[in-house]
Amino acid sequence: MSGIATVMKKEFARFFGDKRMVLSTLLSAVLIYVVYSFMGTAMQDMFAPDVDHTPIVYAVNLEAPIEQRLQSAGLSVRQIGENEVDSVKERISQRDVDVVAVFPIGFVELATAFNPQTVGGLPPNVEVFFNSTDPNSSNTFMRVVGLLDEYEAYLSNRFSKFDINRIDADMPVSPDLATEADISATIISSLMPMLLMMFLFTGCMALAPESIAGEKERGTLATLLVTPLGRSELAAGKILSLAVLSFLSGLVTTVATILALPNLMGGGADGAIVDVGIYSTTDYIWLGVVILSTILLSVAVISIISAFAKSVKEANMAISPLMVIVMVVGVTGMFGGIAENPMLYLIPFYSSVQSMSGILALDYYTTNVAISSISNIVYACIGGIALTKMFNSEKVMFSK
Amino acid sequence: MSVILKTENLEKTFRLTAKQQKLQNTKAKTLKAVDNLSFEAYKGEIFGLLGPNGAGKTTTLRILATLIKADGGDAIIDGSSVKTDPAAVRSKIGFLTSELKLEDFFTPNYLFDFFAKLHNIPPDVSAKRKEELFAKFGVDKFAEVKVSNLSTGMKQKSSLVISIVHDPNIIIFDEPTNGLDVLTAKVVTDFLMELKEQGKTIIVSTHIFSLVEKLCDRAGVIINGKMTACDTLENLTKEKSLEDLFFDLYAETVGEAV
Numbered sequence: 001m002s003g004i005a006t007v008m009k010k011e012f013a014r015f016f017g018d019k020r021m022v023l024s025t026l027l028s029a030v031l032i033y034v035v036y037s038f039m040g041t042a043m044q045d046m047f048a049p050d051v052d053h054t055p056i057v058y059a060v061n062l063e064a065p066i067e068q069r070l071q072s073a074g075l076s077v078r079q080i081g082e083n084e085v086d087s088v089k090e091r092i093s094q095r096d097v098d099v100v101a102v103f104p105i106g107f108v109e110l111a112t113a114f115n116p117q118t119v120g121g122l123p124p125n126v127e128v129f130f131n132s133t134d135p136n137s138s139n140t141f142m143r144v145v146g147l148l149d150e151y152e153a154y155l156s157n158r159f160s161k162f163d164i165n166r167i168d169a170d171m172p173v174s175p176d177l178a179t180e181a182d183i184s185a186t187i188i189s190s191l192m193p194m195l196l197m198m199f200l201f202t203g204c205m206a207l208a209p210e211s212i213a214g215e216k217e218r219g220t221l222a223t224l225l226v227t228p229l230g231r232s233e234l235a236a237g238k239i240l241s242l243a244v245l246s247f248l249s250g251l252v253t254t255v256a257t258i259l260a261l262p263n264l265m266g267g268g269a270d271g272a273i274v275d276v277g278i279y280s281t282t283d284y285i286w287l288g289v290v291i292l293s294t295i296l297l298s299v300a301v302i303s304i305i306s307a308f309a310k311s312v313k314e315a316n317m318a319i320s321p322l323m324v325i326v327m328v329v330g331v332t333g334m335f336g337g338i339a340e341n342p343m344l345y346l347i348p349f350y351s352s353v354q355s356m357s358g359i360l361a362l363d364y365y366t367t368n369v370a371i372s373s374i375s376n377i378v379y380a381c382i383g384g385i386a387l388t389k390m391f392n393s394e395k396v397m398f399s400k
Numbered sequence: 401m402s403v404i405l406k407t408e409n410l411e412k413t414f415r416l417t418a419k420q421q422k423l424q425n426t427k428a429k430t431l432k433a434v435d436n437l438s439f440e441a442y443k444g445e446i447f448g449l450l451g452p453n454g455a456g457k458t459t460t461l462r463i464l465a466t467l468i469k470a471d472g473g474d475a476i477i478d479g480s481s482v483k484t485d486p487a488a489v490r491s492k493i494g495f496l497t498s499e500l501k502l503e504d505f506f507t508p509n510y511l512f513d514f515f516a517k518l519h520n521i522p523p524d525v526s527a528k529r530k531e532e533l534f535a536k537f538g539v540d541k542f543a544e545v546k547v548s549n550l551s552t553g554m555k556q557k558s559s560l561v562i563s564i565v566h567d568p569n570i571i572i573f574d575e576p577t578n579g580l581d582v583l584t585a586k587v588v589t590d591f592l593m594e595l596k597e598q599g600k601t602i603i604v605s606t607h608i609f610s611l612v613e614k615l616c617d618r619a620g621v622i623i624n625g626k627m628t629a630c631d632t633l634e635n636l637t638k639e640k641s642l643e644d645l646f647f648d649l650y651a652e653t654v655g656e657a658v
Binding site: 013222 | 487499502517519520
């Protein structure tokens with residue numbers, strides 16, 4: 001057993017003693033933060049309207065009640081005649097004008113009189129034209145449509161509890177009933193499993209081929225093989241130390257991602273949209289268990305491939321297809337519901353993605369997550385045994 | 401004199417790839433690298449395995465060092481079989497070959513301690529031994545220099561020192577002076593003599609006749625994986641020089657004069 005500790009210590013000394021290795025790990029985390037934040041800001045800028053821009057609504061047949069609503073919402077209104085509509089539309093497509101709304105004559109009366117239960121037929125129609133490629137136009141369009149919906153709700157729910165003009169303490173302020181935790185969980189659970197799988201796997205990929213194929217290529221592994229160190233101790237020492245190092249590298253990049261996530265999602269520095277505080281200690285413990293077991297599995301698989309390879313280059317080439325598979329499996333976490341069938345939690349990597357998605361969406365069965373973690377550890381142990389056999393095989397170790 | 405190393409009918413066959421077949425201009429799918437090889441080494445002697453390139457010397461030594469397994473036969477080293485108890489063999493031998501390298505990133509000092517731990521040497525014993533060996537080979541001045549920055553000679557000296565970190569009774573050296581300048585080669589050969597004086601058993605493989613003549617008490621001539629002669633150096637060179645004997649044996653075995 002002391003051999004395992006000795007090998008692990010050497011692997012740690014190799015990593016932490018190499019400033020370039022430590023720096024590149026930290027640098028990748030900083031880059032992730034900067035790139036994600038930049039992406040978020042850039043996307044926001046692309047789709048956000050100008051702050052200084054005063055939205056103008058050109059309107060045909062506009063009546064006072066509607067005009068008041070538009071103006072009180074901060075929209076500037078210009079009345080135009082029906083014959084001007086085409087020229088205004090042209091100006092909208094050229095991004096000179098935000099929106100034109102064409103109301104039917106006597107809209108307020110028609111709308112107030114409309115009752116689907118008694119009158120039947122269609123309600124009066126308002127045509128609103130905008131330009132989707134112009135953020136100012138899109139934004140104004142959304143606001144006009146919102147105000148019209150509000151007006152419609154005001155008319156149809158005049159006596160109901162949901163009358164928007166009768167805001168009481170016991171009444172939902174927003175019609176969107178999702179809690180902030182739900183929104184955060186949905187955003188995090190759709191993105192993070194894929195990103196986590198990517199970081200964990202690339203973390204392992206950055207270390208294991210160098211540590212195993214590299215040592216084999218340089219002849220330093222054979223030097224270990226002529227010592228009394230057991231092959232199983234060597235395999236265990238390598239897998240465990242690489243797992244710890246991959247975990248640390250994954251942790252650094254994950255923290256960077258979590259910090260960058262509010263910026264990426266456009267929540268700004270205050271992180272209003274994405275809040276990682278929604279998870280309980282138990283959630284974090286399960287997430288940690290899944291991540292650790294996934295790293296063990298990844299390290300074991302990458303180590304086996306690296307031991308087969310004759311060089312680091314060959315190992316990296318052989319691992320690349322697996323990397324693509326893991327990424328694709330990671331993407332599955334972004335779509336569809338979370339698998340409930342426990343048998344699916346025996347599939348390596350897929351089970352990790354499902355478990356992480358479930359935990360992050362605050363919607364998981366402990367049994368399934370446990371099955372996933374235990375199966376990962378069992379697979380990693382089988383991998384460890386296979387690696388021991390490979391260290392014992394002269395064909396694998398000394399093939400040229 | 402007691403036998404400390406005994407090989408009995410060692411055999412090793414390698415499968416040849418199509419590329420190797422082409423390179424060696426043969427249609428045979430296998431190559432018998434070691435063919436029914438038997439020899440003994442006595443405690444406290446230097447035994448030389450002499451043979452041309454590809455004769456099977458390195459393969460034999462690798463079997464003795466338990467890096468590869470024999471297809472047939474066995475070797476008993478200080479009472480342990482390479483076949484059934486390779487771990488015990490590894491703790492009893494020191495094995496040095498140019499193919500076994502030290503990690504470039506670390507210093508001789510770190511690596512000495514690391515290998516001492518792998519051999520379960522108590523820290524105080526290992527520290528004392530390190531001091532002695534580093535001073536003897538001049539590694540002490542470079543103890544904290546990364547292996548990648550050492551000269552070839554210093555690398556070889558560091559490897560030598562580290563291979564005997566556990567003070568083994570049997571030392572196996574594959575081509576001990578290959579690639580070394582005359583000064584470093586002399587340091588190595590002098591050290592082998594010194595180890596012999598300490599009662600250690602040394603097995604060396606080489607294709608250099610003068611090295612065998614200078615160092616070895618006994619030698620075996622390997623040609624095409626077969627032991628063609630094995631005796632004391634005195635007996636081997638009774639009638640002719642070692643070089644002449646070798647060429648005669650070669651002509652006999654391969655069937656053509658060199």
